[in-house]
Amino acid sequence: MPIEKIIVLEDDLVLRKHLEQQLRARRYDVAAVPTLAAAYELLSKDNWDLIFADVQLPDGEGTDLLQQIQQRPDRPLVVIVTGFGSVESAVSCMRNGAFDYLIKPFSSEQLSITLQKAEDLTRLIRVNDYLNKDRADDGGSELMGRSPAMEQLRSLIRKVARTQATVLIQGESGTGKELVSRAIHRESPRANAPFIKVNCAAIPENLIESEFFGHEKGAFTGALNKREGRFELAHGGTILLDEISEISPQVQAKLLRVLQEREFERVGGNRTLKVDVRVIATTNRNLEESVARKEFRQDLFFRLNVVPIHVPPLRQRRDDIVVLSTQFIQRFVRKHGVNVTGMSTACKESLLSHGWPGNVRELQNVIERAVILCPDGQDLQPTHLGFGPPAAPMAVPVGEASRSIPVAPAAPASAAAAAVAPAAPLPASADSIQSLADLERAHILHALEVCDGNRTKAARHLGVSIRTIRNKLHEYGVAGRDDEAAAADGASGSSAGAA
Ligand SMILES: Nc1ncnc2c1ncn2[C@@H]1O[C@H](COP(=O)(O)OP(=O)(O)OP(=O)(O)O)[C@@H](O)[C@H]1O
Ligand SMILES: [Mg+2]
Structure with a gap:
């Protein structure tokens, strides 16, 4: 049961006892009090899931309570209990954030319906919180590190979090860009609103527009029902456009409009929708270079790059x-x-x-x-x-730092991945060192071979997006399965939120 603890705030002794009894009979943990002051006292000491509150109380009104509660991070739901004569004030309570209202006298069945609705909503909120909490099992979302660069990064995060500015986070793979974006959301005034992540590289090109903006029923083959897009879901909160460099010119143009006007239409729809979202984008490619190569729109780059954040590599x-x-x-x-x-x-x-x-x-x-x-x-x-x-690490100067060459590849993430790791013997002299590009090519082709040419499977084992595989094969001039089939695989295999 998601609801456990309930406050009954009612000055009429008979009504208070009656409601308290009914709730106890349903096995809730109940505290019943006659004044606002007593209710505040309870709220300051413990977490409560639900409050039944009378409108007129000896020391104030139920609306005061609503205002106080809106500021708490663990807001309990409030059901206003009111006499027939004060329905109007109940309506105003609803406007101020009350969850529901009951008119006195109410039946046991009416009470059950209200409780059921509150249980359902609380459950949804809890599930949502859980899904928003990033990978709680493997490690929390705290940005660790005490280097001057990290301290600087943290202070920049605090500064931009307060603003509504669009942020572009650049940095190599694995440096913590997503963690930074979550920290910005968490420290912003939008912290209690949704944080929605879209992994632009994991979504097949032909589906990305509807993923962003939603679609109307019948907009395309397979669009059996209307569906809201991620921008709509993020309303009031933050949207993370992960690996932004991967979107097509057509979607780039639509995204530009959202960033400029905060409006869009669903695919197949003609109603213009307005949203209030804070946009954060990440990329591990150098977007300036993509702009120079005309792969990424310059105007979109400027719109995204309002506050640039660079996450430095660990070395x-x-x-x-x-x-x-x-x-x-x-x-x-x-x-x-x-x-x-x-x-x-x-x-x-x-x-x-x-x-x-x-x-x-x-x-x-x-x-x-x-x-x-x-x-x-x-x-x-x-x-x-x-x-x-x-004794093996060999130091080679690489630009800003000298790196050592790992003698064995890092541990594969799973047994299946182990099966696709090439067993290349490592060279003994510097002359015979293969380039990373050659190793990468060999490794990708080997993975594909082991996975019977299934790009989705290979991508999953390699820990990259299907689009990366597609681009690489294109680069190598290797023809594979047609992209449509691969894209369909990608749609079923890689959930949009997955890294
Ligand atoms: N400063 C940090 N403190 C703690 N954990 C970190 C830190 N930076 C990164 N990590 C962890 O490293 C992993 C990679 O981080 P993250 O996904 O944010 O990287 P990324 O830059 O988005 O990588 P990619 O470009 O591959 O998507 C995550 O598990 C994250 O929790
Ligand atoms: Mg990332």
């Missing part, structure tokens, strides 16, 4: 590596119920000399695997990290 904030590792160890020790005591100095050194091309995501995966491999009651050692023999 540029090495101070964070040990801090993050320590916190990840604690997290995974809890998650897997093991007893790892910490990490050895050699392990720290090994972590610090790694290049982290996969950034924080890679670090997180490495630590999770290490925690599982490490025997109970011991510190993590370099061997648990899966980087290969400890």
Whole structure:
């Protein structure tokens, strides 16, 4: 039962006792009080799910209570209980956020109906909160790290969160762009409204417009019912357009209009809808370069880039590596119920000399695997990290930092992924080092082969979008299954919210 605790606020003793009894009989935990002051006292001490409130009370009106409650993060639902003579004030209470009203005297059946509605709504709210909470099991949504770059990032987040400005977050894969976007929403005045994420790369091109803007019944084959788009769902809140570089020129034009006018039409509809949404976009490509190559509209880029945020790669904030590792160890020790005591100095050194091309995501995966491999009651050692023999890292200067080359690929995410990892022996001399592009090509083609040419399956195992695979094959000049079939696969296989 999502509703457990109820306050009955009623100054008439007989009515108060009666309602209290009826609720107790339905096994609710009830507190019954005659004044607003007493109700505030209860609210300050505990969380309540529902309040039955009389309109006229000795020390004020039910509307005062509504105003107070609107400011609480854990708002209980309020049912106004009113005499026949004061229906008008009940209506005004509804306008001020009351959930429902009951007119005295009411039957046991009327009470049951109201309770059922409150139960249903509370359940929906809870499920929604749960779905909005990002991956609670694998790690919370807190941005960790104490490097100057992270502190700067945090202060920028606090600053922009207060505004309505559109934000463009750029940075390499795995640096924490999504985490940053969630932090902006959480610290903004929209925190209690929806946060809706659209993964632009995971949605097949032909469906993206209806995903954004919704569609009317019969708008296209398969549109059996009217459907609201993500922009509508995000009304009052924030929409995250993840991997924005992946949208087609046609959808770019429509998005530009939403950003300029905050209005759009559903696919197949002619009614113009207005929305109030804060837009955050992320990309791990350099959008300026996409603009220069004429793949991305310049006007759209300017609209998105009102507040640019750059999340630096992990190799540029090495101070964070040990801090993050320590916190990840604690997290995974809890998650897997093991007893790892910490990490050895050699392990720290090994972590610090790694290049982290996969950034924080890679670090997180490495630590999770290490925690599982490490025997109970011991510190993590370099061997648990899966980087290969400890003496092996070779430092090569790469632009801003010197990276080491991981001797073995990071742990595959699943057994199925392990099956598609190529068993290429690693070269002994620098001359024979294969380029990353060649390795990537070989790895993608190998994955496709193992997955019988099924791009969706291969994409899932590789942890990339089907669109990435499609683009890569295009780049390699490899013809595969037609895109329509692959797109249909993508629609069923990859949920829009999935990373
Ligand atoms: N500063 C951080 N503190 C804690 N966890 C982090 C941090 N940065 C990233 N992570 C974790 O690393 C993983 C990748 O983060 P996120 O999904 O935000 O990256 P991203 O930049 O959006 O990557 P991509 O471009 O591949 O989508 C997540 O599991 C996230 O929780
Ligand atoms: Mg992301």
